Amino acid sequence: MAELTTRGGGRVAVLKPRVFAWVQDYGVYAAVLALLLFNVLFTPHFLDASNFRTQLVQVTPIVIVSLGMALVIGTQGIDLSVGSAMSLAAALVVLYLGYGWLPALVVAVLGGALVGAVGGALVAYINVQPIVATLALLVGVRGLANVLVPQLVEFRNPDLIALGSSSVAGIPVIVLIAAALTLVVMFVVRRTTFGRQVVAIGGNRSASELSGLPVKRVLLIVYVISGLLAALAGVLATARLQASDPTSLGLFIELSAITAVVVGGTPLTGGRIRVLSTVMGALLMQLLAATLIKHNLPQSWTQMVQAVIILAAVYATRERATR
């Protein structure tokens, strides 16, 4: 077994480089298309607009959270605090709803940004490992949200309820917001200096430092963005529920978001961010769960199939990392 330690991706890459490259780049799109095709053929009522809308609305918070997660993972980091940032946002939004929905939303999103700022400061300025820095926040911030709002609180603010339930041209507003955020993050990653800096830092932090990039500031901002997006997802989910539920809102969403990013082909080793593929990864997981449920397969199957897909996706992207 000793020779395994000096393994490399070269052997496989020589054999089937094109197939691997194609799977890495388009595998997740192909999987989503295949699942869609399967459902169109074999699932009754799949093409109903209401079914489509339900699926999209359900996956929206995961999509928004995974956009921030993709940026964090692009810097070789990880953000476990996103679920707790969502729950804090849910608590803050009902506490400040008396001042109107917009101020409440701003306070909630700022709360999430603050969570991100604490995590980012620990990571960037004190060099704490991202996983423990954000683990501390995962534990503490949900506790804080529960202290602020100890139990489920229903609210009747018509504007906030409208934000969660109204549609424009048949498409739910929260889905449109998620789509708009996706475009913004794509633009930031591909076309802005900041996006280039994020990718550079993830690829090689010390080289980025030596070449004069503001590494610490960029890291801090990335975690702030992640917390901010998570809080926004928390507000939208709260608006849809028409109730604030800090105890269970966003619980374990960090795992779903990491899964979406990883299945989308963004390597955990950093230096590469695939925004649209991340969204596809989230859609794939949602579609998969829906398909299995529609065909009367139990929840246990969903989780086992998800496990296999995660492994397959990471195995496929691994080759590029070692090549």
Place this chain on the structure above:
Amino acid sequence: MNRGQVSRVLQQHGAVMVLGVVVIVGSLAFDSFATPGNAVSVVVSSSFLAIIAIGMTFVIISGGIDLSVGSLFVLGGVLGAYGSQYGLVVALLLPLAVCGLVGLLQGLVIARTGMAPFIVTLAGLLGVRGLMLAISDEGATTYLVKDLAFAELGRGQVLGLSYPVYITIALSLAAMVLLQRTGFGQNVYAIGGNEQAAALMGVPVARTKVYVYLMSGLLAGLAGALNAARLSSGVTILGIGLELDVIAAVVIGGTLLTGGAGGITGTVAGVLLLGVIQSLINQVGNLTSAFQQVVSGLFLALVVVAQRLLSKAQRLT
């Protein structure tokens, strides 16, 4: 002692010292804290977490992470309760065999493909949870412990402490010897310190990693089985998210997530510290579990910042 030595001692034994301080302060502040009854309840409830944390310590020292232990703990409990209808031996061997197999598979995938432990064990977390739901009718069936000897293993007492406490102590001592006094333990440290250098020196990197994840799986399954024996049933919801508590305990105990440093004493102190803090918060009275989470989170943040500063001080000297 110079500054580097001081910080090294603090890093390695800080958790034990803080534990001592917290216990003394707690005893002075609350009359009902330093009672034998409270001490026993802290030790007993900590023992299951400690068993899992021992395995996690090896994993983290080797530079990895194991997110699957929470799911394996639950699976071990369900399998133990299910197996108890066939007697004590099956009740213990079934969870150990299945959880060990999962650990072994994860170790093989990590060692052979070079995939990140975080991802492989994240898949393990999901897959094992699915497996647990599959054998318990989607969580609807709770198997009851049928075998009296198995239930006795979880609840029986000697000198006022239940058997799981003694098992935890024995496992901790064995793990200390394994980590500090054997070639295997040295290999674990070497891999976590610098994997490439270890491979060049002839350390069997792949094999050591496989053993480390196998051990983590076995211990998580054992802890689950013992917990099922104590509760007399294989509860399907307890233990979800437990992996994060375990990682927190190991980190508080002074084991660095970067690998290559740490130890069992610190981990046991870290687990006890979490238990003692929980107990103290209970003493304060009408504070909710939410408040306890805030304190735990703050405490964890303080510990990692302190560790970071300490290891910086070590490098400067």
